[in-house]
Amino acid sequence: MRYLEHGDVVRIDPQRSHVNALYRRSSPSNSLLVTERCDNYCLMCSQPPRADDDRWIVDELRQVIPLLSPETAEIGITGGEPALLGQQLVELVELLKRHVPRTTVHILSNGRRFASPDLARDIGRVRHGDLMIGIPLYSDVPEDHDYVVQARGAFSETVRGVLNLKRYGIRVEIRVVLHAQTYARLPELARFLTRNLLFVDHVALMGLELMGFAKTNLEELWVDPLDYQQQLAEAVAILSHAGMVVSIYNHQLCVLRPELHGFARKSISDWKNTYFEECTGCAKRSACGGFFASSTLRRSRGIAPVGEGDRQTDGMPRAATEVAPDPPAVSGGA
Numbered sequence: 001m002r003y004l005e006h007g008d009v010v011r012i013d014p015q016r017s018h019v020n021a022l023y024r025r026s027s028p029s030n031s032l033l034v035t036e037r038c039d040n041y042c043l044m045c046s047q048p049p050r051a052d053d054d055r056w057i058v059d060e061l062r063q064v065i066p067l068l069s070p071e072t073a074e075i076g077i078t079g080g081e082p083a084l085l086g087q088q089l090v091e092l093v094e095l096l097k098r099h100v101p102r103t104t105v106h107i108l109s110n111g112r113r114f115a116s117p118d119l120a121r122d123i124g125r126v127r128h129g130d131l132m133i134g135i136p137l138y139s140d141v142p143e144d145h146d147y148v149v150q151a152r153g154a155f156s157e158t159v160r161g162v163l164n165l166k167r168y169g170i171r172v173e174i175r176v177v178l179h180a181q182t183y184a185r186l187p188e189l190a191r192f193l194t195r196n197l198l199f200v201d202h203v204a205l206m207g208l209e210l211m212g213f214a215k216t217n218l219e220e221l222w223v224d225p226l227d228y229q230q231q232l233a234e235a236v237a238i239l240s241h242a243g244m245v246v247s248i249y250n251h252q253l254c255v256l257r258p259e260l261h262g263f264a265r266k267s268i269s270d271w272k273n274t275y276f277e278e279c280t281g282c283a284k285r286s287a288c289g290g291f292f293a294s295s296t297l298r299r300s301r302g303i304a305p306v307g308e309g310d311r312q313t314d315g316m317p318r319a320a321t322e323v324a325p326d327p328p329a330v331s332g333g334a
């Protein structure tokens with residue numbers, strides 16, 4: 001418990017002699033897990049859902065939220081599927097607005113529950129000043145998306161959910177996790193977004209975290225990011241030329257094509273972020289987001305330190321100022 005500091009919030013379980021840190025004041029990556037239940041069963045879920053009755057979590061969060069520092073830059077809300085809480089999710093957003101009004105709130109949701117407009121309307125009525133909901137969409141082909149999330153009809157509900165959230169003034173981010181089942185049609189998905197969901201606020205194209213089901217289904221999911229650079233570059237070009245704000249999360253700069261460097265963000269939460277031996281002495285070390293700690297399972301064959309000659313005088317990768325539109329601060333990193 002040496003890493004605990006003044007202002008942190010912990011749960012103490014005397015019977016099991018456990019102490020869990022629920023909030024670390026100095027961390028930029030605090031997330032509140034609000035339920036472990038989910039109505040998707042995604043092939044690569046990093047936190048596989050559990051069906052247990054966990055309504056006690058919301059009771060606990062009613063006590064935790066008033067203890068958060070008002071200086072907290074960002075809080076994530078995650079699950080499971082937070083929208084399964086229904087009105088209790090609305091209540092949590094209200095509590096965050098009341099107790100930490102200057103804190104960015106980023107909710108990770110599969111979007112399906114917002115297909116019925118009531119929940120989107122009620123969250124919109126809270127009028128939180130800095131709220132975004134991150135929603136995954138894995139393909140422009142409904143059956144492909146449904147296969148990845150293992151839920152028939154999910155594509156239609158998710159898209160209707162996005163439309164309802166925007167209708168009620170809530171900012172939406174589309175998240176695409178790149179793996180062997182999703183990368184091939186990435187340009188087509190990008191075109192779908194520009195034609196149908198041009199008004200979403202951010203698109204995050206994300207590397208795979210090898211945790212949970214991603215580990216179990218590794219052979220079905222793994223593709224070396226070097227092998228989807230063409231699709232990634234095409235998708236980024238389509239999205240950014242249409243005026244959409246696009247970011248690349250969870251990728252190492254030495255693996256990305258130079259023209260993509262300006263879109264890459266340091267997105268991995270501090271507590272699971274690491275760098276490997278190759279990174280020592282790499283000229284892009286300070287600009288590069290590094291790896292998930294779980295990346296020891298599989299790594300790209302493109303990982304290699306970059307020499308000084310590949311860096312601009314301002315320390316940014318060459319393409320950073322040439323191609324990226326105004327990037328948002330990383331919200332709801334992985």
Ligand code: SF4
Pocket residue numbers: 252253254255275276278279280282283284285286288289290303304305306
């Ligand atoms: S070698 Fe350099 S660019 Fe590659 S992952 Fe390490 S720090 Fe990033």
